[in-house]
Amino acid sequence: MMRLVDTHCHLDFDQLSDNLDEHIREAARYGITQFVVPGITLTQSKALLDFKRRVPECRIGFGLHPYFLDLGSEGDMEELWIRAQQHRGHLSAVGECGIDAQCDHLALQQKLFLEHIKLANTLALPLIVHHRQSHHLIAQAFKSVKPQFGGVIHAFSGSIQQAQYYIERGFKLGIGGTITYPRAQKTHAVVKALPLSSFVLETDAPSMPLNGFQGQPNLPKRLHQVFEHFCQLRSEPKQMIAEQLYSSSCALFSI
Ligand SMILES: [Zn+2]
Numbered sequence: 515m516m517r518l519v520d521t522h523c524h525l526d527f528d529q530l531s532d533n534l535d536e537h538i539r540e541a542a543r544y545g546i547t548q549f550v551v552p553g554i555t556l557t558q559s560k561a562l563l564d565f566k567r568r569v570p571e572c573r574i575g576f577g578l579h580p581y582f583l584d585l586g587s588e589g590d591m592e593e594l595w596i597r598a599q600q601h602r603g604h605l606s607a608v609g610e611c612g613i614d615a616q617c618d619h620l621a622l623q624q625k626l627f628l629e630h631i632k633l634a635n636t637l638a639l640p641l642i643v644h645h646r647q648s649h650h651l652i653a654q655a656f657k658s659v660k661p662q663f664g665g666v667i668h669a670f671s672g673s674i675q676q677a678q679y680y681i682e683r684g685f686k687l688g689i690g691g692t693i694t695y696p697r698a699q700k701t702h703a704v705v706k707a708l709p710l711s712s713f714v715l716e717t718d719a720p721s722m723p724l725n726g727f728q729g730q731p732n733l734p735k736r737l738h739q740v741f742e743h744f745c746q747l748r749s750e751p752k753q754m755i756a757e758q759l760y761s762s763s764c765a766l767f768s769i
Pocket of ligand 1: 610
């Protein structure tokens with residue numbers, strides 16, 4: 515049986531956690547047995563420690579997501595550092611962090627992103643990077659603090675050149691439900707063009723519904739459909755694709 519890792523799934527969000535056992539059971543039917551659950555705020559990151567104890571299928575990250583900065587307060591990054599160092603053994607990543615040009619507080623986002631990169635370097639962890647219309651700002655941050663343990667560019671949707679930029683710096687491209695839409699031609703081209711080892715798969719559930727499921731919460735089991743679409747864009751046999759994705763995901767997040 516094929517094994518798949520959902521490398522970006524918000525299992526702790528109410529929309530999923532209300533029926534968590536069912537979602538995990540349904541995903542397991544498709545061989546999806548491991549999940550990476552990102553941190554988004556300080557409070558939620560701390561709560562993830564307990565979540566991980568209850569849900570052995572998941573790995574977790576600590577981070578401050580650009581969307582949710584208004585929910586936090588000024589000392590959060592400092593406390594995140596302390597907590598992350600205390601609980602290093604429970605962490606598989608730093609993030610979800612990054613820069614989103616459509617969110618407020620751009621200067622603060624940039625400052626916090628640098629702090630996340632430093633934290634990841636200090637703890638020898640990969641980064642889960644959120645980006646939107648911000649490739650140039652991410653590149654600027656990488657120039658000022660070089661990430662030493664790679665990570666994943668979550669929901670990658672850029673060009674082949676941008677993809678290569680990240681791959682050269684030790685990052686994987688997180689490919690999700692976007693590829694199920696015919697309009698995602700740029701991402702299709704990237705999936706076709708680059709080595710299989712460049713990619714990991716993700717749902718971002720409950721966000722980013724697949725084509726045909728618009729308006730509904732996304733579900734972890736749909737990683738299976740992302741995988742099927744991914745395979746259609748590649749020339750390798752399915753089993754080989756599954757094995758490479760699995761080993762890339764495990765290596766990245768120490769699964
Ligand atoms: Zn996310």
